[in-house]
Amino acid sequence: MEFFNSSIFMLDSSIRLTVPLLLACLAGLYSERAGIFDIGLEGKMLAGAFAAATVAALSGSALYGLMAGIGVSIIMSLIHGVASITFRGNQIISGVAINFLAAGLTTLLGQTWFRQGGRTPQLSGDARFTGIELPYAAELADVPIIGGIYSELLSGHNILVYVAFAAVPITYYVLFHTRFGLRLRASGENPKAVDTAGVNVNFMRFKAVIITGVLCGIAGAYLSTAQSAGFGNNMTAGKGFIALAALIFAKWMPIRALFATLLFGFLDALQIRLQGVELPMIGEVPVQLIQALPYVLTVILLAGFIGKAVGPKAGGIPYVKER
Amino acid sequence: MTENSPNIQQRPKTAAVGDVAIELVGINKHFGPVHANKDIDLKIRRGTVHGIVGENGAGKTTLMSILYGFYTADSGQILVDGKPVKINDSSHALELGIGMVHQHFMLVDNFTVLENVILGAEDSPLLKTSLAKARSVLAQLATDYELEVDPDALIEDLSVGGQQRVEILKALYRGAQTLILDEPTGVLTPSEADHLFKVLETLRAQGKTIILITHKLREIMAITDDVSVMRQGAMVKTLITKNTDPAELAELMVGRRVLLRVEKGEANPGDVLLSVRDLEVKDDMGVLRVKGVDIDVRAGEIVGIAGVAGNGQSDLLEAVTGMRQASAGKIQIKGKDLRFSGDAGGALVRKLGLAHVPEDRQEAGLVIEFEQWENAILGYQDDDKYGQGVFLSIAAARAEANEHIKKYDIRPANNRLKTANFSGGNQQKIVLAREMSSNPDVLVIGQPTRGVDIGAIEFIHNQIIAMRDAGKAVLLVSVELDEIRSLSDRILVMFDGHIVGEADPATATESELGLLMAGIEDQSATKPENNKERTK
């Protein structure tokens, strides 16, 4: 029972850590499936987190914060879109610029506005997303096994957690069962085929990039107004890159993205749990090893040592319509 | 965004066969300095197959791309069913009932046939209904026009012919009344081409209008009702097919230009310098493209390989020049085996005394961002001539470049000019000058005059002859039959990965070669008898 409870606890914290990865991963999925590489997920999340915390602090409403986070993240996305779709710039360079822009502006503006070393004021009450008790969670809490799973693991999360997990089947459906998804995927595979079929490729790509912005904005808002009570300098701490790794790991598939981010979220939880803990027989596990695992796994996967990850064929190439 | 519902009886039925379905008036189009379409007028009659012939680069594809909304004309007018229309976009063309099957298919490889067919023509935001509808329409089209394809197959698993059928289905599904086909048989096997022609006849019988772009006169004679000839961007003439013959068309295509005849003396063949035995070559996709080929090229002779593009010539060329690993067989250059691993082949063939003018100069033969002098040493950068040890002697390279400029009349005569700023003909001369100046014993040349202006063609041909007369073994691959005939001392015809025949250029007629190139056992599809039967 002791083991069961601590496992539930571990899984619960894995879920919390998975949410921003999952949202960012799905965000990247839309963009890359449409043929636009995005290494700026990190920056968009960071900008979203800052905007959400700022507006939440000023308005006292987490919802307004969320909207602001999404709005700012979309603006960052559009910069990436204008650079890489309209001006056919290098998508990697644009992504690097977005990351720097977010890192610089959030701290600079935070310091200017709040004078707390770049942090935003502590959020409380309605300015934060708080847990939602699922029906009968309290009643079922004492039931063995089921109670643990239902009341601890499934219930009590904030709305954004449920949004993130709901986004997986939605993304799957949108991508593979709608007209929009068909055109989006085709834009990333063979844009010329889309163009000759009478569909505007660049407009499609802009739509994809905007969705990326929305999801990154939610991920950012989750970090600053749900998981934490305010924005801190560089609070994304590489999550955007882990999400990118997860996207490759998932071979650009939504359901696999869920499992990849769950794995990486679990590794993060494990790493936190094991810090300073002496395990019998093994001794202290170097947490850095676990931290590095997602990156190492991605490198190995990309190199084709376990399976092969091949991205959308037209990824990274601007579409030039001849005139 | 407009959805094009697939409605096969979209056009008014009152329109009669023979009326003008599409009319182009005064179409002009420039690409930079190139005047690709000059004041073109064209009338297409409804319910006919209208052929558009011309040599490579005559402007056929450009004209049809304008009609399909892929390019915008600089000036001119398009009339569909007598009404002036503006076609800015492929979607406009599709709305007007014009569909196009491009030379390079516009298909998404990892989508199914159904998904490709509905892409851009979905009925509703959800795919389910569109897919179901497409499935039944496709089944109907399959029986109507013999266009059978497994609707759930992935494009990448289909044969080239199958992929082409999907392209035709795509157009028909969108309610196309006029179908443009751009060089449809270039990539097909003879039996696939045969099947395609049957399909086209059925389509015509059902009242569709078909525009067939090709440079093959046999196809024009076999299936078209009308034929328009284009030359160097201009529309030369439109004729009723049954009132003309291939000779007249050929003359119109090439103009008053005297047929290319290069002055050359008798060949004095010496020892075999390049020998190929039982060669098999696979392409990037692992498909066997060269299926057991034997070739000997002797010193002092030019061996030309004729064939319809895509019959394995390119793969043969790549294997012989060390750019691709042969999957079986033996290649010997001056008696030494060509054996290499990884990407060391390019360096090895040069060491063995083989120089190589690649088929596509911009793709492989040049770095177009480089200055001319830098391209003058491409492939020979390790020669002692250009510096010993690790350093590169720029002075030596520039001296060499100036030598090329002088000897091959490369213009402008400036070795510091970016290669991209030279014309196509001069770019080709840069490559030829480099390869010929390396003093090879074997010279392998692919498409020596592709995209080269007439003046330069003659010069290049004379240089190739000069190489032969200097005792080099020359292997020549070209899709221009004229070129092969006028330069070669022996002609080998390649078809479907095999050498299917050898001909003496002095005695072989164009039609003999044409039959060989079409694959001997499959002449029925293109024989004139077929045509007569239909026109009765």
Next chain:
Amino acid sequence: MSVRKPLPRWADLILIPALNLTLAFLVSGLVVLIIGESPLEAVQILLFGAFGYGEGLGYTLHFATNFVFAGLAFSIASHAGQFNIGAEGQAYIAGLGAILVALFLDQTHWLIVMPLAMLAAGALGGFWGFVPGYLAAKRGSHVVITTIMFNFIAASIMVYLLNNVLKEPSNMAPESASVVNAGKMPQLREFWDFFGFAPVNVMLFVAIAALIFTYILLWRTELGYKIRTLGKNPDAAHYAGISNSAIVMISMTIAGAMAAMIALNEVLGVQNRLVLDFVFGYGFVGIAVGLMGRNHPIGIALAAILFGALYQGGQELAFMMPAVTREMIVVIQALVILFTGAMEGLFRGPLETIFGLIEFSKNSDAETEKDQHKDSKE
């Protein structure tokens, strides 16, 4: 008819970067305005801080040294067609080689330490560039993704080593023992007190040498010719008998070794010990430096000085104008990357049209003149 023409060389090399840079600075000025300070005053402070006095100049040159190495690490790979954004990790891991050699030979002479530390750091940094290069060449991995991952892996390794292996038992902070004698790179202030306390050191000359080395490598050697051929047209390289995979691996290794020199400048030039995160984003700035410098040593030198000045002047600015924090530099850097890198095409289209029109009107002038000439003859 389209009047667009390829731009003349000078416009391509000078006008476009200048316009893009101006735009980046204008937008930066806007940001300064938004946070309620005067951009003009800020520029004054920044310029004075960077160039106005000896110590400031010394810092500017010290930062510029890092940026030269980082810029070269990006550009050399770039010439081979590889997008190396791993200079950060390559420099970080190289710190290990630098400090170990310096600690071991601390009692000898800097003339012994320096080349050996460069060798050790270069070997480690080079290895950290080689592996992504190998994976790209032989296994088809995407260099961008692999180098990003390698940055994080390097960071994890260094945190582990500093906490568990290199840390002195007596020390709480995760850092190595300090070098005190020969392990320190000679500071220029020791010879010239003009530089005040600025840490500009002998690595400045190594940076200059590295620029010259790169120029010679790329434009005066056979290897450089091969690297440039591969980067511009891989098919032509294959045709020319150049081994694509070998060139990718070699150039990524050289790039990594270039990044490694940052470790000497920082670890043995400033900190005198290995500390966490000593690379401090310099590797990433290399992307901006390389892009702005058009991957040419002269351009890289100028861009490195510009960024060095921004870093030093920015620190001065943060001190004099507390509202403008150090992150302002990161913003400027981002805008420079955005406008000179990703939105490089912003001015190109309009300029091509303008130049085309100028050419066009010149030509038509000439034609009318000719016509007139003809007329008068008749």
